[in-house]
Amino acid sequence: MIRLSKNIVLVGMAGTGKTTVGQALAARLGWDLIDTDHLVEREQGMPIRQIFAERGEAAFRTIETEAVVRTMARSGLVVSTGGGAVLAETNRQALKQGGLVIALKAPVEVIIERVRSDKDRPLFQGNFEEQVRKLAEQRKQAYDFADMTIDTTLFSVEQVVDEIVSRL
Ligand SMILES: Nc1ncnc2c1ncn2[C@@H]1O[C@H](COP(=O)(O)OP(=O)(O)OP(=O)(O)O)[C@@H](O)[C@H]1O
Ligand SMILES: O=C(O)C1=C[C@@H](O)[C@@H](O)[C@H](O)C1
């Protein structure tokens, strides 16, 4: 049994299911959900795709860090992060200090199938299969700082939630 921290935080590559599982987990626990991507989009008044296009990735990362740090100062939340939210040391520290960090994993082939029809991810434009593979390779160890890891390949969303709840 892992002692429950202030928040439950989901990290992982794009398409591993952080948003979908976060929604189901928050509903199951009766907790509020903050999806940092959605928070940024709401506060900036535009989709992340447009932030990347008009201001660049570095500007997005600055905004993302501010949203992550502010969110992690709260408690009793399920927090779904963006796929790249773990890249900054400031974010990793805030996530770890303020929550139990759970990494969702899936093989690159599964990720490709899950995100194939969603054209909103700015890092997956053009030859998106190649881009997913490259990013997965670059981020091979990026999620290793998590307190636990769940491979979502063979699980439905509700089964992933069952697994998380059983490990709390
Ligand atoms: N366990 C699962 N089994 C099958 N499909 C899943 C599972 N989890 C998520 N999906 C599907 O994969 C797609 C991507 O999921 P989701 O948007 O939740 O990923 P994400 O990790 O939040 O990605 P991003 O980092 O880009 O925000 C969605 O269509 C979702 O329904
Ligand atoms: O993997 C990433 O770097 C990203 C994932 C998404 O959640 C968004 O945060 C954005 O598209 C960047």
Ligand SMILES: [Mg+2]
């Ligand atoms: Mg998401």
